[in-house]
Amino acid sequence: MADLETTLNELREEYAKTKHNKATNKHLGILRKKIANVKKEMSSSKKSRGIGFAVKKSGDATVVLVGFPNAGKSSLLSAITNAESRIAAYEFTTLDVIPGTMRYMGANIQILDIPGLIEGAGQGKGGGAKIASVIRVSDLLLIVLDITKPEGLYTLLDELYDLDIRINKPRPRINVERRLTGGLELEGLGHKIPSKKEVQEILNGYGIYNGKVIFHQDADLFDLMEIMDNSIVNIRALIILNKIDSVTPGFTNAISREIEEKTGVRTVPISAAEKTNLEALRRIIFSELELVRIYLKPKDGKADMEKPMVLRGNSTVMDLARRLHSKTANNLRYAYINGKSAKFPNQRQGREHILADEDIVTLVYEKV
Ligand SMILES: Nc1nc2c(ncn2[C@@H]2O[C@H](COP(=O)(O)OP(=O)(O)OP(=O)(O)O)[C@@H](O)[C@H]2O)c(=O)[nH]1
Ligand SMILES: [Mg+2]
Structure with a gap:
């Protein structure tokens, strides 16, 4: 344990001393990987990983x-x-x-x-x-x-x-797909990573020799390591x-x-x-x-403006139906929307429509 701690401290010291710039990027990336590995070894030797509080999530x-x-x-x-x-x-x-x-x-x-x-x-x-x-x-x-x-x-x-x-x-937008053969294929490599060789070195460190890496943003080696680490x-x-x-x-x-x-x-x-x-x-x-409050309105009735349904941002009409009643959600046909996500009053929208805060929604189900 003490040895790991010493190693960790040495690596940290070196990391702290190294200036962040283009020339040191690779070195820093490798240091981070080593630090992550030592940390994991330390915590697994203490058997502390995986044990958590049993947290009961409730509310919105x-x-x-x-x-x-x-x-x-x-x-x-x-x-x-x-x-x-x-x-x-x-x-x-x-x-x-x-x-x-x-x-x-x-x-x-x-x-x-x-x-x-x-x-x-x-x-x-x-x-x-x-x-x-x-x-x-x-x-x-x-x-x-x-x-x-x-x-x-x-x-x-x-x-x-x-x-x-x-x-x-935000999580860097890089996709890594493992393959069995064919070497490494890179797509969308920006200017922050100078060469394919450096990507290769990092991936080899994670045991990946074949696969496709797609950069959906201009990322650096550090970003690549962040997404390789599942615990982040x-x-x-x-x-x-x-x-x-x-x-x-x-x-x-x-x-x-x-x-x-x-x-x-x-x-x-x-x-x-x-x-x-x-x-x-x-x-x-x-x-x-970024929660959204949705007021439900029965087809021929008045909307309940007292008790909104509260959903995560970017929730769809279908998400709303599932929250209301997961069993009947599959019978949902469409919704009538009034509010910020509608272009005009009572706009008819499908299941995938994204709701906005304070929308008033009428759900229409298939008759069964
Ligand atoms: N002056 C002042 N004292 C505060 C304030 N908020 C908390 N305290 C005092 O700070 C001390 C610690 O407050 P706690 O709320 O118990 O702190 P905690 O973060 O829950 O502490 P732990 O449970 O030990 O982690 C108490 O003596 C509080 O009275 C504040 O806004 N102003
Ligand atoms: Mg406390």
Whole structure:
């Protein structure tokens, strides 16, 4: 174990020392691969992989609070969810995860409070792998930071990175298809990767000697390695700057600006204790989740404008039918749409039509 740790530290040091540019790209890529391999070996030797909290997903979307101990996660959970929802904790096999429900604009958003992440979690310390298993199933991550200790953020982001969690970085669009023979075929190679040989080297490292790689975007070697690693998840995040009651507004503004510039992640300053800016936070959470609210209207009746159905962004008419009643969904013929996704009132649309927030929908089924 100690040997692996030494190796890991040496690799990390070398990675940190290497400047990022075109000439070092390949070297960096290979270093990352080595780091990933050592990390995997370390965690498998601890048998920590694969063991996770049994998280019961409920509601229309799941948001996870992550941060160092004492950042104010539990206080925030209490402040933005309703108390009775937290009693449902018995649904989890472990009480380490505390769920709450935030009701907003007709949506029920599940919020999970998990134990504070400690330094070294990325290498399996402090139940890092378990915490990661919860983060992986969430739709949005709230990184809670105590603004009086802002420097902790970068350690936290590194820990998440080591847990194979990528923040606000969409998965690179590269397809790798394995084949039995024929060597490697490349399509759409952009200017960020200087040669086929370098792609070959990376893929050989994963035991792939034959196959087709299609680059749907101008990617570099690092992007290629990211998609080869199945354990990596890409997730949206916000950085919550908590305890702003303890510092001056000027300090809050400066820290907020600095973090956004450095990380590209949106910050939301709040005080969980004094309930400052919580309404704005609730609104931002809702909009980041890109949920759509759909009002159902019976064929000859009035739409129910009180209780919308809440679906993920990009949901189709068929998704709506399945959510309502999975058995009858197959008998769906078409829908009448009023709202933002319709070009004119009562537009008739098929199963694959993508719905927009606040559409009013009438589903028409086959008679059986
Ligand atoms: N001044 C101030 N104190 C806060 C605020 N929010 C939380 N605290 C305090 O910070 C301490 C930690 O709060 P918790 O909510 O328990 O923090 P946590 O992140 O859940 O901590 P762990 O469960 O240990 O990971 C408590 O003493 C809170 O009263 C805030 O907005 N302002
Ligand atoms: Mg707590």
